[in-house]
Amino acid sequence: MTKLNIRVDDALHERLGRRAHGANLSLSAFIRSVLEQAADPGRRYVFSSQDEILATCIQILTILATSVGRRSPETLEKGMAEAQDLLRERGLLGPEDRS
Known part of the structure; x- marks a missing residue:
């Protein structure tokens, strides 16, 4: 698995953390799912x-x-x-x- 390092501002990090918590996922797992959604060639929502x-x-x-x-x-x-x-x-x- 490739490791990806990115920088986000504090406000975005906080919002992502809240959404991850709400989905009962770690922040990394939540962001991976968001990236999967963005990379989906059918542009479908991952949790459709x-x-x-x-x-x-x-x-x-x-x-x-x-x-x-x-x-x-x-x-x-x-x-x-x-x-x-x-x-x-x-x-x-x-x-x-x-x-």
Whole structure:
């Protein structure tokens, strides 16, 4: 295996680290997967098998959020705040992604 050394600024390193943590991967494994994606001749997303599941989950959660929001806006607001905290802990949202 060839070793590759690159330099990135601190902010990018931090964002990559959060994404790697959120994917439950080491930083090296995460970056290797990103490079594989970039080098794919078909320009397909490396984790495309998850896309259909993700799309279905988003649709279900959107329907659920709409229903809860109509019944109890306060409950929806609290749930959204808790969801953002969980996403941030997993590295899927940065500290700047506050609403």
